[in-house]
Amino acid sequence: MQRIVLIAVPYFWLVALFLVPFLIVLKISLSDPALAIPPYAPTLDLAAGWQGFLEFLRALDLDNFVFLTEDDLYWKAYWSSLKIAFTATFITLLVGYPIAYAMARSAPEWRPTLLMLVILPFWTSFLIRVYAWMGILSSEGVLNQALMWLGLISDPLTILNTNIAVYIGIVYTYLPFMILPIYSGLERMDDSLIEAAEDLGASKLGAFWLVTFPLSVQGVIAGCFLVFIPTIGEFVIPSLLGGSETLMIGKVLWEEFFNNRDWPVASAVAIILLLILVIPIILFQRNEQKAREADQ
Amino acid sequence: MVNSTSFAPWNDPHAKPLIQFKNVTKRFGAFVAIEDLTQDIFAQEFFALLGPSGCGKTTMMRMLAGFETPTQGQILIDGQDMANVPPNKRAVNMMFQSYALFPHLSVWENIAFGLKRDGKSKSEIETRVAEMLRLTRLEKFKSRKPHQISGGQRQRVALARSLAKGPKLLLLDEPLGALDKKLREETQFELMDIQEKTGTTFVIVTHDQEEAMTVASRVAVMDEGRIVQVDTPDKIYEEPNSVYVADFIGDVNLLRGQATARKDGSGDGGISIAWAMEQPDLIASNADQALTNKSVTLALRPEKVAISKERPPEDGPSGINALEGTVIDIGYLGNLSTYHVQLADGTMIKAQATNTRRVARRDISWEDTVWVSFTTTAGVVLEG
Ligand SMILES: Nc1ncnc2c1ncn2[C@@H]1O[C@H](COP(=O)(O)OP(=O)(O)OP(=O)(O)O)[C@@H](O)[C@H]1O
Ligand SMILES: [Mg+2]
Numbered sequence: 077m078q079r080i081v082l083i084a085v086p087y088f089w090l091v092a093l094f095l096v097p098f099l100i101v102l103k104i105s106l107s108d109p110a111l112a113i114p115p116y117a118p119t120l121d122l123a124a125g126w127q128g129f130l131e132f133l134r135a136l137d138l139d140n141f142v143f144l145t146e147d148d149l150y151w152k153a154y155w156s157s158l159k160i161a162f163t164a165t166f167i168t169l170l171v172g173y174p175i176a177y178a179m180a181r182s183a184p185e186w187r188p189t190l191l192m193l194v195i196l197p198f199w200t201s202f203l204i205r206v207y208a209w210m211g212i213l214s215s216e217g218v219l220n221q222a223l224m225w226l227g228l229i230s231d232p233l234t235i236l237n238t239n240i241a242v243y244i245g246i247v248y249t250y251l252p253f254m255i256l257p258i259y260s261g262l263e264r265m266d267d268s269l270i271e272a273a274e275d276l277g278a279s280k281l282g283a284f285w286l287v288t289f290p291l292s293v294q295g296v297i298a299g300c301f302l303v304f305i306p307t308i309g310e311f312v313i314p315s316l317l318g319g320s321e322t323l324m325i326g327k328v329l330w331e332e333f334f335n336n337r338d339w340p341v342a343s344a345v346a347i348i349l350l351l352i353l354v355i356p357i358i359l360f361q362r363n364e365q366k367a368r369e370a371d372q
Numbered sequence: 373m374v375n376s377t378s379f380a381p382w383n384d385p386h387a388k389p390l391i392q393f394k395n396v397t398k399r400f401g402a403f404v405a406i407e408d409l410t411q412d413i414f415a416q417e418f419f420a421l422l423g424p425s426g427c428g429k430t431t432m433m434r435m436l437a438g439f440e441t442p443t444q445g446q447i448l449i450d451g452q453d454m455a456n457v458p459p460n461k462r463a464v465n466m467m468f469q470s471y472a473l474f475p476h477l478s479v480w481e482n483i484a485f486g487l488k489r490d491g492k493s494k495s496e497i498e499t500r501v502a503e504m505l506r507l508t509r510l511e512k513f514k515s516r517k518p519h520q521i522s523g524g525q526r527q528r529v530a531l532a533r534s535l536a537k538g539p540k541l542l543l544l545d546e547p548l549g550a551l552d553k554k555l556r557e558e559t560q561f562e563l564m565d566i567q568e569k570t571g572t573t574f575v576i577v578t579h580d581q582e583e584a585m586t587v588a589s590r591v592a593v594m595d596e597g598r599i600v601q602v603d604t605p606d607k608i609y610e611e612p613n614s615v616y617v618a619d620f621i622g623d624v625n626l627l628r629g630q631a632t633a634r635k636d637g638s639g640d641g642g643i644s645i646a647w648a649m650e651q652p653d654l655i656a657s658n659a660d661q662a663l664t665n666k667s668v669t670l671a672l673r674p675e676k677v678a679i680s681k682e683r684p685p686e687d688g689p690s691g692i693n694a695l696e697g698t699v700i701d702i703g704y705l706g707n708l709s710t711y712h713v714q715l716a717d718g719t720m721i722k723a724q725a726t727n728t729r730r731v732a733r734r735d736i737s738w739e740d741t742v743w744v745s746f747t748t749t750a751g752v753v754l755e756g
Binding site for chain 1: 437438439458459460464465466468470472473474475476485486489490519533534537
């Protein structure tokens with residue numbers, strides 16, 4: 077009995093907070109837009125009984141999904157989101173790995189402080205930090221002023237409202253998600269393994285590629301997914317830092333929902349996004365499972 | 373076993389040592405781990421380091437392997453100063469105390485790791501790894517990962533991996549600790565066999581004195597960063613140069629007293645030791661008379677102490693040093709028994725006797741009054 081209760085709690089949680097909202101969004105995506113409140117039809121009228129329910133089901137259709145395939149804006153946005161997420165994840169890895177490595181190699185008494193510094197940005201609002209980047213990257217911003225003062229450039233660089241700014245924003249925002257899993261893998265590693273590799277004739281670089289990196293690969297995979305998955309649907313960063321050229325599905329969704337008030341199409345966009353995300357999420361879970369097994 | 377009568381390069385002034393420690397000091401911050409160490413180790417030696425935990429054995433090994441640099445002094449291998457030679461450029465392999473097996477590689481790949489770094493051909497690697505697997509009896513486990521095998525098997529993988537490259541110098545940091553007695557003895561003989569076949573020089577750290585005694589050509593006893601005595605196993609055991617070594621190696625009775633030169637006319641030289649009130653002086657005819665008037669310790673191995681119910685005859689060889697006491701405890705070791713005998717003044721003496729009879733027919737038992745006796749050359753007299 078206790079077991080059932082114990083299992084029921086997380087299931088209830090998942091049903092209430094994931095499955096039910098998903099079904100609601102799915103339902104809206106199958107509806108048609110309407111000038112009403114809420115702005116779609118049909119709505120489920122439980123008072124109409126069984127007959128009303130069948131009526132309601134009959135009114136649902138896949139028109140919105142068909143529409144998504146007809147307008148190339150959408151699949152371009154999906155594709156561009158994937159590309160941006162992929163590139164941003166890769167850059168985050170390139171930046172994050174050395175940081176995680178240096179942290180794991182630092183003196184043990186320094187490590188808690190360094191970890192603290194990595195987590196510290198979370199203590200201020202994400203939005204404020206993105207606005208801060210607007211201040212840094214704009215043409216009269218801190219960065220341009222500094223570069224001009226140093227004499228490195230004579231005209232301000234246009235960074236804000238370009239894809240570069242989006243990349244900077246994403247890498248900055250998601251860097252801790254990359255650093256932490258890699259760090260935790262590297263930190264657990266026994267130093268004598270590297271010594272053993274060198275003892276057996278590997279150079280320092282060889283020892284890194286043959287021992288250190290393979291042993292941190294679980295952390296790398298985890299970090300990449302933790303960055304990649306939320307980045308695909310990212311909305312705030314592309315809309316604040318990106319420009320007209322920046323095409324990301326999160327932004328499209330927002331515009332569909334708030335500007336066009338087309339809830340059904342917005343919901344269809346969200347459903348497709350979810351389906352796309354299911355693949356990396358499953359892969360991520362597999363990786364975690366493998367890591368747990370290796371630990372035992 | 374290494375034949376100690378023919379193989380003794382340390383006695384040959386012209387022999388060129390393979391390893392030379394020259395006034396090596398290693399400090400960790402203010403802590404001195406190795407203190408002004410000067411020691412030669414010769415090619416094809418089986419050199420054992422023995423000492424209590426934390427005395428610097430691993431530190432010595434790590435300096436040889438190149439993971440620590442001496443704070444002062446010089447280490448030469450084959451006459452070459454090792455100061456700027458990184459670990460991967462040394463013809464030295466080490467078996468780590470923690471094994472340090474690569475967890476992401478199989479047993480086979482672990483053993484092949486060093487060979488691959490040397491750029492050996494595929495078939496060469498296959499042959500060599502197979503040979504190592506056979507030697508350490510790991511064939512059945514070659515495709516398992518280190519976490520899928522037992523502690524003893526892991527140890528054997530570590531051993532096989534360090535042996536695979538056939539290094540000039542092999543450093544073994546407590547290589548056999550996790551093996552059961554039988555396997556340990558077999559592996560000891562295998563190590564000696566490998567050593568003879570390959571001519572590899574071994575430096576081995578061990579906590580097991582018996583192991584050091586069995587395998588080593590020479591044993592170095594360490595204490596707090598210094599080597600206290602280096603000698604062949606039999607000499608370390610029979611002729612310790614200090615109370616510390618006598619006490620550290622094997623079981624020993626230590627009787628402290630004041631030395632006086634033996635009166636003339638008794639025939640032999642040596643000293644007599646006044647060591648306790650109401651007890652006769654102990655005679656050590658093998659001791660140096662230079663110790664006269666110094667405080668000394670007579671170190672006496674239990675197996676050199678005889679035990680009997682009757683006092684041994686005064687004119688017999690054991691009659692001179694005979695002490696009366698009561699049996700307090702008997703430690704039964706199977707082939708041997710150790711008798712703990714308390715003398716009238718409270719001193720405990722351990723005496724060992726071979727169990728030639730069955731336990732039930734033993735004539736000495738608890739609370740019996742007995743005599744412990746030893747010849748005048750049975751012990752070693754040490755200063756201090
Ligand atoms: N990197 C280090 N930093 C500070 N102190 C160290 C370091 N390595 C070793 N020591 C100290 O040096 C001393 C000798 O250590 P070492 O590992 O050589 O001992 P050991 O003789 O191998 O002991 P054991 O038998 O327990 O393995 C110890 O007191 C140890 O605490
Ligand atoms: Mg050690």
